[in-house]
Amino acid sequence: MSKRVAVVTGSNKGIGLAIVRALCKNFDGDVFVTARDEGRGQQAIKDLEKENLHPKFHQLDVTSKESIGKLKEFLEKNYGGLDVLVNNAGMAFKSNSTAPFSEQAEVSLACNYFGTVDVCDALFPLLRPHSRVVHVASRAGTMALGYMGKELAKKFRSSTLTQSELNALMNQFVSDVKAGHHKANGWPDWAYGTSKLGAIALTAVQFRAMAGDSREDILINCCCPGLVATDMFPKGSKTPDQGAETPAYLAMLPVNTGKPQGEFLGEKKVIPWLTDGAGMSFKPL
Ligand SMILES: NC(=O)c1ccc[n+]([C@@H]2O[C@H](COP(=O)([O-])OP(=O)(O)OC[C@H]3O[C@@H](n4cnc5c(N)ncnc54)[C@H](OP(=O)(O)O)[C@@H]3O)[C@@H](O)[C@H]2O)c1
Incomplete structure (x- = not known):
């Protein structure tokens, strides 16, 4: 049988690096630091080696389909599959950023939402039975729902939402911002929150899509690290190691636990968000 393998995106620093640390200590298989910059990734490997941990490295820029394709090829060739995928890579404009909102919307969604979608679309076919997938989202996503027009929020919560409909909603946010009428169309003034709402809704969409999959016991969840x-x-x-606790817990859910599945969690507990007004009592970043 091929060796088990875990991949954490955006793991050269911060919470991603801490997730790799936790996996190196407890996951039975190879653990990959991935980073868009090779130098920063190799430095992370050296730092973890000083702690007597031995992750491996592969370059990955989640906004580049070419880079994602190379990782896929590498995993196929060397492992014949994938057992753990943690979509942690993310970015946020600082609150005092002078970048135009249209740029903030496009760049935030390209990395935090579409980057996650593209990584999943490429790597999901490699997932073996009992795989675990975790999207590192944020309570900012459920807050963004609270700032949204009711009709629009309903679309994100719909139990029949498909991935192509969700992609279209995310693209609509960017085009509405560019056209200057996003508020009139019910969107919040918040690119990061909207991008993370996309990641949370994606989890539910992917869980429903996975229900008809022949591979057994694949669990897909998302979480807020705090x-x-x-x-x-x-x-x-919190320290990064504390922030990594819930994502690492989800990444290493024991075989055949069955749940959580398709959920949004914080502090290892399910945060209900599909009901109007639920899961929003949290201040945004
Ligand atoms: N910190 C919090 O309080 C908090 C709260 C809620 C959610 N989160 C989420 O937790 C995740 C980790 O955040 P963090 O706080 O650890 O932030 P961070 O220290 O800024 O780390 C972000 C990581 O993502 C990487 N990244 C950015 N763009 C990328 C791309 N295009 N391709 C691949 N990697 C990319 C960064 O790489 P570079 O070094 O190359 O930039 C870095 O490794 C994010 O998804 C964030 O939204 C954080």
């Missing part, structure tokens, strides 16, 4: 002190959010109260 407010974590990293380059993205230096004022966070």
Whole structure:
């Protein structure tokens, strides 16, 4: 049987690096740091080696289909599949950013939503039975729902939403922002929150799609790591290792636990978000 393998996107620093650390200690197989910049990725490997941990490295820019394709090819050739995928790579404009909102919308969604979609579309065919998939989303996503027009919010919560409909909604946000009428169409003034709502809704969509899959016991969940002190959010109260606890827990759910499945979690507990008004009592980043 091929060796088991785990991949964490955007793991050269912050929460992603801490997820790799947790997996190196507890996952029975090879663990991959991936980074868009080879130098930053190799430095992360060296740092973890000083802790006597031995992850491997592969380049991955989630906004490049070419880069994603090379990782897929590598995994196929060397492992014949994939057992754990943690979609952690993400970005956020600082609150004092002077970048136009149209740029913030396009860039945030390209990395945080469409990057995750493209990685999943490429790597899901490699998932073996008992695989675990985790999207590192944020409570900012459920907050964004609360700021949305009711009709629009209903579309994100729909139990029949498909991936192509969700992609279209995400593209609509960017085009509405560019056209200057996103607020009139019910969107919040919040690119990061909208991108993370996309990742949360994607989890439910993928779970439904996976229901008809012949591979047994594949669990797909997303989570909020909490407010974590990293380059993205230096004022966070948790350490990256604390922020990694819920994603690592989801990445290593024991065989045949059955649940959680298709859920959004924080502090290892399911956060209900599909009901109007649920899961929103949290201040945004
Ligand atoms: N910190 C928090 O309080 C908090 C709260 C809720 C959710 N989150 C989420 O947790 C995840 C990790 O965030 P963090 O706080 O650890 O932030 P971070 O320290 O800024 O780390 C972000 C990671 O994503 C990588 N990345 C960015 N764009 C990428 C791309 N196109 N392709 C591949 N990797 C890319 C970064 O690589 P570079 O070094 O090359 O930039 C870095 O490794 C994100 O998804 C974030 O939205 C964080």
